[in-house]
Amino acid sequence: MAERLRVGFDVGGTFTDGVLMRGREVLAKAKALTTDDVTGGIITALDELLGSSGVDPKDIGMVSLGTTHTTNAIIERRNLNRVGIFRLGAPATTAIPPLTGWPEDLKRAMGGPELVHIIRGGSEYDGRDIAPLDEQAIAEACRKMRGKVDSVAITGVFSPIIPKHEERAAEIVRDILGEEVHITLSHRIATISLLERENSTILNASVITVMQRAVNSLKQAVKERGIQAPLFIVQNDGSVMSADYAVDYPIFTVASGPAASVRGAVYLSGIEDGVVVDIGGTSTDVAYIVKGFPRESSITVTIGGVKTNIRCPDLLSIALGGGTIVKHRGEEVLDLGPESVGYNLVRLGKSFGGPLLTVHDVAVAQGELDRKLDVFKTDFLTRPEAIRALPRGLVAAAWARIKDRLEEAIDKMKTTAEPVPAIFIGGGAMVVPKAGIAGVSEVLSPEHFEVGGAVGTTIAEIGAYAEGVVDLEREDRDEAIAKVTEQAVENAVRAGAIRDTVEVMDVEEIPFTYMPGKREKIRVRVKGKVLQ
C-alpha cells in the first residue's frame, strides 16, 4: 500500500495555512483567511489543497489542525459553558474557595456562586481519605444544578495520585444530570497544585461545547469531500490527539500554535535535539527541543486572567526581528530595539528609502539577503544607493551585535555546554547571521519553513504523561516507575496512539521537601504513533 497522505492546518489569528504531505514531502500548500467559526477558513484551504494537487481524497489517512479557538473563547468570554464546580477536599482547603482570584466577568460567565461546592472528601498524599466522600452532598447539589449547567468540573485533593473520589463523584453527577452534561475530572487535566489544577479543570469544562461545535462541523466538511480519515487536533506539546479526545480536553490546545511551529521545524529538518529559533518581524522565539518535543515550561500559565498549571512549551521571546531598529550614533551601535518597524519595514527601512536602520537593512548591506521576502509584496531592496551609503564599520558592528543577541538567547535556553544544532525558521530567518554562532554545531533553515506550523500538525505522534508519589523506603524505585509508565501509556492510547508504538521520553523525579523519609513524585512522559 502506498504511504498515506496527511493534511494539516494551522489556524492563526489572520491566516489559515494548509499543507498536504506525503512522508516528509510537501505536496501542496494553501493559505486562506481565518474565519470566526474556524471551519470556513479550513474548508477554503482544504479545497485549494485538493484542487491544486489533484489527489484522491480516499488516499488521505489523517487530517489534523492546530487552533487557539478555545483560548480565544476564554479570553473573549464567548460561548462559554455554565459550569457546575465541585471541589472534594473539605474540611481542608476551605480557606481558599474555588474561583478565588478570578476576574469578575469570567466568574459570572461560569454561572455564579450557587454552582460552587466544596464537598467533604479527597485524599492525603499517602492514600488516606481526608474525609469519606460525602456522596449525599454531591447528589443534593446536582439536583439543584439541573438545567443550570452545561458541564461539571470535579477537583479532588491529591487526585493526580488517588483519583477514586473524583471518579465516584463523576458517577453520581452522571446519574443525576445525565449524559448531555459534560464532566471534566481534574486528574486527567493537570498535576499536583490544587488551585491551579482546579482552575485548569474549570476552564476546560467551560470550552467543551466550543470545541465540540468546531470538531463536528469539520468532521462534516471532511466527510463531504470524500475524505474518510480520522481528525486530529494539536495539543500544547506539539503532538496530536484524536478529535473526539480533544472535545473532552479542549484546554490542552491553548498553546498549540507555537508548539506546532517548533514541531514543524523539527520535522522538516530531521533534527530531534537542539534549539529552534523562530525569527519574525518584531521578535524571536527560542525553544529547546528534546527528542523532537519542545521542553516544557514549569511556570504557571495565565489564560484569560486565570492561573493554570497546564503544561506548555518553554519559549524564550526576545525583541529581535527583521524589523528591529538599530539605534546608532555615527558608526557606533547604541542598541538593538526593542522597537521594531514591523510591517512598516517597506516604508521606514533604509533598503526602501526610509529613515531608519533595521536588522533587515544590515543583512542587505552584509550581502546576506538576496531574495524576495514571502511576507512582503515588494523586492527585498528598492534603494541600493541608501544601503551603499552605510558606513562599513556601522554595518559590521550591528551585524556582530545581532549575532551576540542570538547567541545569548540560544545559550539561555540550552541546558548543556556541548554545541547543539539550531534550526532557524520564520520570516526573519534570512536576515540574521548563521555562521559561527557560539554554542551551535550547525544552523539549518529547512525548506517550507513558512508553513512549518501546518507541517507540524501532520506529525502523527501523540504525547502523554502520568505521575505518582512513591515512598522509596517502602517501595522499589523501578517498580514505582514502571507503574507510572503503565499509566502514561494508557493515557497515550486513550488520546489515539497505537499501543505498541508508545515509548518513554523522560522520567522526572521530584523529592518532597520538609518531610522526613524518601518520598518523591515521579513523572513519566511518553509518545506514540497515530499511524502504523
Place this chain on the structure above:
Amino acid sequence: MGARDILADWGVREFRVIDRAAIQEITLGASILATGGGGDPEIGLLWTYKVLDEGKEIVMVDPADIPDEIQVASPACLGAALVLTEKPPASEVINLAMRKLERYLGRPIQATIPIECGGVNSPVAYAAAGELGVPVIDVDGMNRAFPELQMTSWVTHGVHASPTVSVDDRGNVTVIDTGEDDLLAENLARRAAMAYGGISWIATYPMTGRDVKGSSILYSQSIAWAVGKAVMRARREHLDPIEELLKSLLRERGVEGFRAFKGKIVDIRREFGSETTKGFTLGKVIMEGIDEYRGHTAELDFQNEWLNLRVDGEVRCLPPDLIAILDSETGEPIRTDIMKYGYRGTIVLIPAHERMRTERGIELFGPRHFGYELDYVPVEELNG
C-alpha cells in the same frame, strides 16, 4: 473586639493598614529574603486576599509601641511545601491553633508575629491577624527563612518555642510543651505534621511584648516590604531589580548586599533525607557563569534553603548570612523546591541581621551546625 480596638487600648495611634498591594509587596520581599526556601507564596496570598475581601482589616504595629505585658504568638505552617500546594488549609486552622494555645496559656493572644520571611509564613501571619482581629507586629524571628523551628533569634535570646499547638484541617490538636528543649519541640512538631498528612498549622513561640522587643528581628516586616516594593517598582519602570533591591536594603537596614554571581543551573545533585540528615532535602547546585561571570563556576549547598556559596572553590557566604538567586530580569526568587536545570539568575548575598549573628546564633545555625568544618566569617569580609 477588632485590631483597632486593641491598639486603642494600648494607646497606639499610628499603625499601618495592610491592603492587597501591601501584602503583595511584603510577600515578594519575604520570598526574596527566604534564601530559596519558604515555599510557594500563592496560597498565603490568596488566603490573605480572601480575608481582606471579607471586609476584615489587617493592621501592622511598630514593636516600640506595644506594651511589655501583652501576650503574643506566631501562627505558621510547618510541613512539606509540596503537600501544601495540593492541600490548602481549612479556614479555621489558625483560629483553632491560637484558641487552643490561649486556653493552654490561660491568656488571650493580642497580636501575631511572623516566624520567618517566607512565601507561606509571612502572609499567613497577616491572614491570621485579620481572621483573629488582632494586629501584626513589625518583627519576625529571623528576617530570612530557616528549615527548623528552633532556628530563631527568639531562641538565641532566651525565648522558647514551647508551648506550641499543632493542628490539622480535621480539627486534631497536639500540644507540645518541652520547656526549654527547642530541638525536641521541632522534632515533635515535625512528627505531628507527618502523622497529620504532611502539613500542620501551628501557634508557637508564645511570648510577652517585652520578649518581642528583646529577642525579635525588629522591623523585619518593613525590611521585607521595602525590598518587595523596590523590586515591583523595578519591574514597572524597567529598572535593574537587583540594583533596586540592594539600594532598598541600604536604605531600610543600612547594610550592603553583594551581587556575587550570574549564571545558569547546569547540575542539581539532590540527596534524600533520612534520620541521619534530619529529614530534609539536601543537595548541591552547580551554576555556570554567564555574561561577566563567563568561565566561572558557582556551587551552592541547600537544606531546603541555600546554605553556602562557593565561587571557583572559594567560600563566599556561610549561614546565617543570606543567599538569594533571583531572576535577573524580574527579580523573582528561584526556590530550591522549584529550581530546574537551565534556570538563570543572579546570586545576591545579604548580611544576616545582627541578632542572628550572636555567638549563640552561630552555634545554633552557623556553618558547623550544618556540618561544615568552617568557622563563620561574615559575608562582608568574604566579599570585601
